[in-house]
Amino acid sequence: MLIERFPAAPYTAGTVSAEPKSILVADDHPIFRQGLKQIIAPLEGLAVVAEAESGDSALAQIRYLKPDYAILDLAMPGMDGLKVLEQAHALHPALKVIIVTSYDDPAYLERALDLGAAAYVVKDSAGENIADCFAAVAAGEIYVSPSMGSRTALKPTLDPVDAAALDSLTPTERTVLAGVANFHTSKEIARDMDISYRTVQNHRANIAEKLHLKGRHQLVRFARANRAALESG
C-alpha cells in the first residue's frame, strides 16, 4: 500500500545497476536472518553484506559500512529498532530503513514512519512481500505491508477547521459540542439537555459532517481544542 511519495530519491533506481545495493540485516533471531537472506538472495541487484543481532551492533555497522538498506527488527535486546532508526539517519542520511517486525500495532507503524522509515513489513507476510517492498523502496516510495492496511488508523491529526465553521452550527449543536468538550458522555449530554440519546448521536454525526471531521476521535479533539470558543458562545 502506497502512502505517499518520497519527495526526493537520492539515487535513481534501475533494474540493472553496476553494483548491487548493500543490505544490513538486523534481527536477534538467527533463523529469521537466515530466512531473510534466503529470500533476498535470488533478488537481482541486492546483496546482504552484514548481519547484526542487536541494535548497538546494527548502529555500529551502519556507521562504518554505510549500507544502502537496513532491515531492522523492532524488538531487539538493548537498543530496539526504533532507536536505531532514530539515530541512523544522522550517521548515514542516505540510508533507507526497512522495518521488519512481528508487531502489527498501528502505533509502531506511525512511529516508524514518523522517524523516516522507508518501509514497514510485518513478519507474517515478509516472505511474500519483501520483493515488492524492495521494488517500491527502490522507486522512492514508502512501502507498508498490505496486512497493516486494514488496521491502519491514521494518527489523529486535527485538520485545520476554519474557526468560522463553528458559526455553521445550530445553538443545539453548539451545546452538544460544548458537552463533548467538557468530557461528557452522550448519555450525560442527553440528560442535561433533556433530549434522547439517539438525538445526541444524530447531532454529533451532523456536527462531524458540517465540520468535515472524519474518524471517531476527531470530534472530541476538535471540541476540546475549541472549548473556550464553545463556552463563550
Place this chain on the structure above:
Amino acid sequence: MMINTHICRWVAVLAIALVLVLAGAVAHAQGDETAWPVALGERFEVAWAPYGEVSAEQVFADTADLGFQPLALPSQLTRSGNDLWLRMRFEPGDWPEDARVLEFPGHLYNDVTTWLKVEGGLIHFQRTGRQASFSGRPVRHADVAINLPEGLSSQSGMLLVRMWVGVPVPFAAKAWSEPAWQRHAFNQRAWMGVFLGGVLVLLVYNLFFGLVLRDRAYFYYVGYLAALTVSVLSYTSLPEEYLFTGGSRRVFTLPLASVAVFFAVMFVNAFLDIRRRQPLAWQLSTAVAVLLLVFGAALALRLPLIPTALSGNVVHACLLLGGLYFLVASLLSWFQGRREARFLAQSMLVLLVCLAAYLAYTYALLPYHPLLLHAVEIGALAEGMLLSLALADRVRVINQQREAAERAAMDAQRFYARKLLLAQEADRERFSGALHDTIGHGMLVLKQNLEKIAAGLAPGQGGSGPTGLREQIDYCTEILDDVRGMSHDLHPHQLRRLGLATAMRTTMERAFANTDVEWNAEIGPVPEGLSDERQITLYRVTQECVNNVLKHAGASEVILLAESSGDAYNVRIKDDGEGFAPERTGDAGLGLAGMRERIRLFGGRFEIHSAPGEGTEVRFGMPLA
C-alpha cells in the same frame, strides 16, 4: 497507644497547682495563730556527760558538777558518745499562761527523758523519743513533746531533759496552749496528708503512663519517688505509730535512700538514653547504683559486708555520688540540646537545695523554722512533681519516636511493595518477551513454511476442510494473534518504545476494537519528569479500568482524558454504563483496592465517582516529582 501530650501536661500542672494550694492552706492555717508557740529554747542551760554516767538525781542535787552553760541558739548540741543534759530553772511568770505542751521539734531524738519538779511538789517524769513506745508517749501525734501541768506559770521549779541523739540535731523548745497545739498537730497531719496524697497521685499517674507506654523510665520514677517518700517518712513519727509501735531502734533511712538513689540513677539513664549515648557512663553509674543497693541491704539487715564504722560513710558517699551523677547527667544533656532534661536538672537541684537547707538546719546553721523542718518532704514532693512534668514531656518524645518508627515501617513497607510491583513488572516483561519471541516467533516461522509449501503446490493439492493446508495456515495465524495479545496484556511493550500516551491509546483500541462501545481518548503529551515506575502504574490502572468497563459496565461510550495539570499527570476514564454505589461496594470488588493501593504506593491520588445508573468515572494521577 498514643497519648495526648497536652492533656498529660495539664494534668501534671493541675495536680501540682492543687498540691501547692493545699500546702498553702496548711501553712496559712499554721500562721493563723499569733501568740503560740512561745520559743523557750534560750531559757535552757546545757551540759554533757558520757552515756549513762550521770543520773537525774545527781543533776537535781547538782552533785555531778556537769558545768551547765547557758544556750545561745541556734546551736547544734549533739556530742557523739554523750548524753545531752538540758536544764531550765523557772520562776512564777516564766512559763506563758495556759502553756500545756512543750515540744522539741525534730524527730531525730532517739530517747528523751524529762523530769519536771515544781517547788514543793512531785517530780513529773515523762519519756518520749524515737525509741519510746508510741502508746507510752505523753504526747502522741508529735515528733517529740511532753505535757505541762496546769498552772505552771505561777510556780517555780526546774525542768530537766536528758537526750540521747545519734546524729546532729539543733535544739529548739516550743510551748503551746492546748487549743493551739491541737491545731498545730492537726496541721502537721494535714501537711502529711497533702504530702502523701500528692506523692500517691504522682505515683499512680506515672505508673499508669508507664503501663500504657511500656516505658521503663516511668517505672524507675515510681520506684524512685516511692523509695524517697518512704525514706522521708522514716524521719517522722509515722513508722512508730503504725509499724514499730514499741519504738524503733533501727533507722531504715539510709537503706531506703539507697533504694531511692538506685532508682534515680536507673531513671536518669533510661530517661536520657545514656546507655546508647554514653555507654561508659552507663556502665559505671549502673555499677555504683547496684553496689549502693547491696550496701543499703547490708545496712538494713546488719550484714557485716563493710566495717560498721565505715558503712554509714560509704553509703552516704554513694548517695551523694548518685545525686551528683543525676544532676550532672541531666545538666550535660540539657546543654547538649535535650530539652526534656531540663526538668530533671531542675528537680534534682530543688531536692539538693532542700536537703542542703535541712542539713544546714540540723547543724544549726539556720535557725528553727517550720518550713525547714519539712524541707526534705517539700524537696521530695517538688522533685516528684518536676520529674512528673519531665515524664509528661517524655510522652511527647515517645509519641514522636513511635510516629517516626511507624512512618519508617510504613516507608519500608511501601518500599518493598514498590520493589515487588516493579519486580513483578520486570518478570511480566520477560515472560511477555519470551512468549512473543519464542512461541510467537515459532508460530510465524511455521506459518511461513506452510505458506511456502502451499505456494509450491498445484491448486487443490493441499487438501481442503479442517485438515487442509490452508486451514492449518489460518489456524497458525489465530494462535499467533492470541500469543501476541497475551504478550501485550502481560507487558505493554509499547510503553517503553512508544511512550505512555501511545500505550494507553493502544489499550483502548485493543479493548474496544471488536465491541460496539464508542470510545474516545484525548491524551495530552506525557511530561518528561514522569518516572517510568509512575508511567507503568498509570498504564496498569488504565488497563484495569478499561477491563472493568468491558466486563462490568455495559457501557456504550467510554472517554479517556489524560493531561498534565500543574505538576501532575492526570487521567480520567468515564463510561456511561450501569455504574455502582462505591460506598456500598467499598473497594472489595472490581480490583479497586488494588488500583488505589498501587497508585498510592507511588504517591499518586485515586478517586471514583459512580452511582447506580449514572455511569462511572475514575480519576487518578501521579505527581511529576
